[in-house]
Amino acid sequence: xxxxxxxxxAMTVGMGLLLAAQALxxxxxxTEHTALVATPAKRVIVVSLEDxxxxxxxxxxxxxxxxxxxxxxxxxxxxxTFTIERRVAxxxxxxxxxxxxxxxxxxVGTRWMGLSKHxxxxxxxxxxxxxxxxxxxxxxxxxxxxxxxxxxxVAEGDTVELVGERxxxxxxxxxxxxxxxxxxAQPVLTATAAAPxxxxxxxxxxxxxxxxxxxxxxxGVAAVSPVAALxxxxxx
Numbered sequence: 001x002x003x004x005x006x007x008x009x010a011m012t013v014g015m016g017l018l019l020a021a022q023a024l025x026x027x028x029x030x031t032e033h034t035a036l037v038a039t040p041a042k043r044v045i046v047v048s049l050e051d052x053x054x055x056x057x058x059x060x061x062x063x064x065x066x067x068x069x070x071x072x073x074x075x076x077x078x079x080x081t082f083t084i085e086r087r088v089a090x091x092x093x094x095x096x097x098x099x100x101x102x103x104x105x106x107x108v109g110t111r112w113m114g115l116s117k118h119x120x121x122x123x124x125x126x127x128x129x130x131x132x133x134x135x136x137x138x139x140x141x142x143x144x145x146x147x148x149x150x151x152x153x154v155a156e157g158d159t160v161e162l163v164g165e166r167x168x169x170x171x172x173x174x175x176x177x178x179x180x181x182x183x184x185a186q187p188v189l190t191a192t193a194a195a196p197x198x199x200x201x202x203x204x205x206x207x208x209x210x211x212x213x214x215x216x217x218x219x220g221v222a223a224v225s226p227v228a229a230l231x232x233x234x235x236x
Contacts, residue, residue, distance in 0.1 A: 041058045041059050042058070042059055042060075043056065043057065043058050043153075043154060043155070043158045043159070044057045044158070044159045044160075044161060045057070045084075045122075045154065045158060045159065045160045045161065046161045046163065046169065046170065046173060047068065047070070047077075047140055047160065047161065047162045047163065048163050048166060048170040048173070048174055049070045049071070049076075049077050049079070049134075049162060049163060049164050049165075050163075050164070050165055050166045050170070051166060051170060051174045052067065052068055052069065052070050052132050052133065052134065053065060053066065053067060053068065053170075053173070053174045054066045054067075054068045054122075054140065054142070054150075055173045055174065056150065056153060056154065057173075062173060063153070064149070064150065064153065065173070065174065066142055066143075066146045066150060067131055067132045067143070067146075068131065068132075068140050068141055068142050069125060069130040069131050069132065069133055069134070069135045069136050069140070069141035069142075070134050070135075070136060070140060070141075071134065071136050071137065071138040071139070072134045072135055072136065072137075073134065075136070075137040075138050076138065077120070077136070077138050077139070077140065077162055078117050078120060078138065078162060079162050079163065079164040080117070080161075080162060081159060081160070081161050081162075082115040082116045082117050082120075082159075082160045082161075082162070083115070083116045083156075083157055083158065083159055083160060084113050084114070084115065084116075084122075084154060084155070084156050084157065084158045084160060085114050085115060085116050085156060086112070086113070086114040086156065087111075087112070087113050087114075087151065087154075087155070087156060088111070088112045088114075089110065089111055089151070090102045090110055090111075091112050092106070093106055110124065110144065110147070110148060111123060111124065111147050111148055111151040113151065113154065115160055119138075120138055120139050121139050121140070122139065122140045122142065122147075122150075122160075123139060123140075123141060123142070123147065124141060124142055124143065124144050124147045125141040125142075125143075128143065131143050140162075
């Protein structure tokens with residue numbers, strides 16, 4: 001009887017140790033998984049205003065490079081380190097009481113990424129030939145296909161570095177020469193600072209300039225639901 005009891009005790013202890021080992025392994029796997037989930041990729045968006053190029057850098061590796069339009073000399077893009085504060089897909093455009101729904105005639109287009117510098121953002125343009133040039137009112141313009149691809153790769157809180165003069169970092173990212181290529185684009189987000197006038201009374205050129213009025217997405221426009229709408233804000 002003593003031997004039988006000892007065997008049973010040994011089996012019980014063995015099973016306990018086995019279960020403890022399995023639980024430890026499961027806890028380690030869960031911890032490793034949680035650590036991976038809790039540590040998202042670190043993204044930095046670098047824009048060289050002199051090269052008119054944008055690079056998406058993820059965990060220290062260049063993931064994408066795009067040609068962009070930047071602020072012209074009279075309305076330069078800000079220089080510094082900012083963050084993406086807001087992302088809006090298919091926004092409507094609202095200005096002086098007029099709302100333009102998403103579509104071919106919408107000056108705001110399909111994507112807006114507002115920066116922590118109020119009134120400035122990364123968006124598209126209804127002037128495709130401006131890509132690769134210093135042509136905006138301060139915002140960073142992208143071709144529509146590039147914009148929509150880029151929008152899907154970034155998130156709120158990502159760092160955006162706007163670099164005014166070419167330096168060692170931008171030379172490594174974009175090479176030593178100034179960008180001159182301009183990919184095709186579709187109408188997207190734009191905006192400027194023009195004196196208030198009624199839209200119907202403006203010429204086509206004036207109307208285009210007015211749509212350059214900087215705008216930022218705002219939600220909750222009943223007539224536009226379920227899309228977001230834009231209000232005047234700053235340069236584009």
